[in-house]
Amino acid sequence: MRYLPLTEAERAAMRAAIGVASIDDLFIDVPQAARLDRPLPLPGHRSELEVERILSALAAKNLPAGRAACFLGGGFYRHHIPAALDQLLLRGEFLTSYTPYQPEVSQGTLQALFEFQSQVALITGMEVANASLYDGATATAEAVLMAGRITKRPKIVLSGGLHPHFAKVAATQARYVGLAIEARAPDPTGGENLLGAIDAKTACVVVQNPSVFGAISDLRPLAKACQAAGALLVVVVTEPLALGLIESPGAMGADIVVAEGTSLGVGLNFGGPGLGLFATREKYVRQMPGRLVGETVDVEGQRGWVLTLSTREQHIRREKATSNICTNSGLCALAFSMHLTFLGEAGFVGLAELNHARAVATAERLAAIPGVTVLTDGFFNEFAIRLAKPAHQVVERLAAKGILAGVPGSRLWPAHPELADLLLVAATETVEPADIDALANGLAEALR
């Protein structure tokens, strides 16, 4: 077995050094009744070649998004990843290291995470960011819990424009810590008004921008209302590339910004691993969940980095910790940071412009099709349309032709039949003019 270095002779020598005759003698503390005396009746070990064949056969049963005209968004966005990025990410010193608890042998990871925190703070317009959480949905839940801790108030208002997975994860996690969730119904027409929901019991209002329907909103009135009422404004972003083009949540008055970061550097991977971004104001940093990297000096006075403020964390504070999180999304954070470093300011803004141009072109083209109504007015790279037929039927039909037309309303809101004719359409830089033609022709035909 190629991953196991010990030979039989070495095993025997080691048993002799230990003073046992058989490996079983090392398992004597296991109750006799629970010991398996032979391998379970499952398939035995295989060569690399055989495993590659099995898994490649499974992979071949799927339709990769890159082999289709792909207009899927809904929280995950397909972007081109620089070739050099993956090569760097595979360096064993990054890939096979643990959480950087020993800073002297982890300066690479620590410096990269410090840069990541800085980049996240810059694009969100916030003062500080942590070193990542699992994904955007769990980061939203953590933001809600944090708002409860800071304000000591019970009411959480969730916008109907929040991704339903994020809303549901927040509701699950808030259930047992004395928080009451007030979730607004999804409204793709943009008519939602949250100002009236804010009162003296409100811990926070959670709003997504661009919304799950793609709509971009001016959050300043909401921020002002939250501030006046002593509530926090939590802004959720599922497409961080949008921040290259639209006003940052921080500039509009957010107190906490969370995001799904996979859109940069990480890739689709059928939705996981995710990457949770989490940023806030400096004054709340001690209520923040997750790891933080800070700058310091070594005994020779040279600049270096360490994990810091760990008295917030479970391994020190146990049941009084700000979160139970331990393992986070370190390598995904590194990939995100690398992608932003490759892009730089010019590339980030340019790529955002390109995405917007593709989406505008797509929206204009689709608006001309009979049976299609574009619902979202101001948007970045995703918008909602209403179809004259149930969207999931149209999606299935187009998928058979190699067109991934978008996310049907019934997929994200199965309990809302009024959204069954809704389709979320995203267009990134990976969409070519020919793909837009294919989608437009396919939709026209399906709706005929």
Place this chain on the structure above:
Amino acid sequence: MSDTITGNRALLIEEPLIFEQDSPGRSGIDLPAFQPAAQRLNGLRRQGPIGLPGLSEPQVVRHYTRLSQKNFGIDTGFYPLGSCTMKHNPRLGEKMARLAGFGDLHPLQPASTVQGALELIDSLAGWLKDLTGLPAVAMSPAAGAHGELCGLMTIRAAHEAKGNPRQIVLVPESAHGTNPATAALCGYQVVAVPANARGRVDLAALEAKLDGKVAAFMLTNPNTCGLFEDQILEIAKAVHQVGAYFYCDGANFNALVGRVRMADLGIDCMHINLHKTFATPHGGGGPGAGPTVLSAALAPFAPVPFVVHGPNGFELVEEAGQGPAKQSLGRLKGFHGQFGVFVRALAYILSMGSDGLRQASSDAVLNANYLLARLKDVLSLSFEGPCMHEVLFDDRFLRDTGVTTLDVAKALIDEGFHPMTMYFPLVVHGALLMEPTETESKDGLDRFIAVVRALAARAKAGDQAFFHAAPHHTPRRRLDETQAARAPVLRWRKAD
């Protein structure tokens, strides 16, 4: 200070922050030519620059290559970090996860276009159920602590279905910090259970705390002292007698795979760290995955989503409150779990097979006991063996030397080893917890043993100054953690 002009030391090159290499307008990426659109941004175009630095591709490649050279990974050398199972990460998993048919799948594609992906999840789930003997598994938790949350929420939902969520979760003093932190998130009061003189749960003390208020007992087995809880059947019986559930923290499952099924120990629920036991890379802090196996009594409350076999092949149940998810506790994570990690874990499991997995846990336990046997005369063994996959020493051997566990850890770094876990578990003083894993060779262990023996002798000989100054040969010497926490600098800022 440095004895070179640049501060560089041959292959170890000083590397500034990306922000210190900025040239405005420069980029490492060329975009295809395009016509910018008439903007439809609702008038909310960003005002002013962001402040991201501009670097070209060669600069970015050098930057991260140099940073990587300041890191220690399993690929670099022996990494006996107790409780973390730092075993070899096979590259086959990386290759498989990058197949377009896995890596380039969008989570919201129609089920008809992702049958192979759903089959992969179902297949991995099957292995996890078979290896633990438990009938169900929730696949979506993102890591160990998230699996704990999944398990305890499932337990709470099961109690609530019987009309009483109960109030208390019992946790041993030696537990990982995530256990009490998770119990608190589920609204439970945490009560600690002491250990006995043999490093195991004090059964009498546990029984004294068990009553109808207790929702669950959370136990790591093998425990964090590296010992198998030899009274586990009695513990399970006592826990079940008061109607509580038995949660197992599966961080140490690597000792038992293929040799013991958790169901046969009376466990109701256990998370499995795929990034430990099943060899997926830890990536400098994640991503991991924490699928959580469940007993038949807990299975109906499992979170969504999950994969089922339907008339048209595999289907995803994504919505709680209906059909097979009628009693589901709801959703704990966006989308469908850590799929990319699943691919790597299944590649490993298929490679090892039933026989290989059993051999791996046997070798892991053999390696740890070899360290125990060869080091117990110079270090201080906390509890008599045999141990399981890791061995716990404490700092009695350093008494009156002026050298601490931390000093020994830093001295090991100079010798080319990653330190063992230090100061955990909390039940012994100055803990040194060593987990060699099965992927370390005997030669590698012998070199480590020789070094530890020499360091122990040096400490006992009174060479305090050497230890206090260690590490000597790292890119940075000991770092001032107090200053970092007192005046936190958590991001780069442009100088005024």
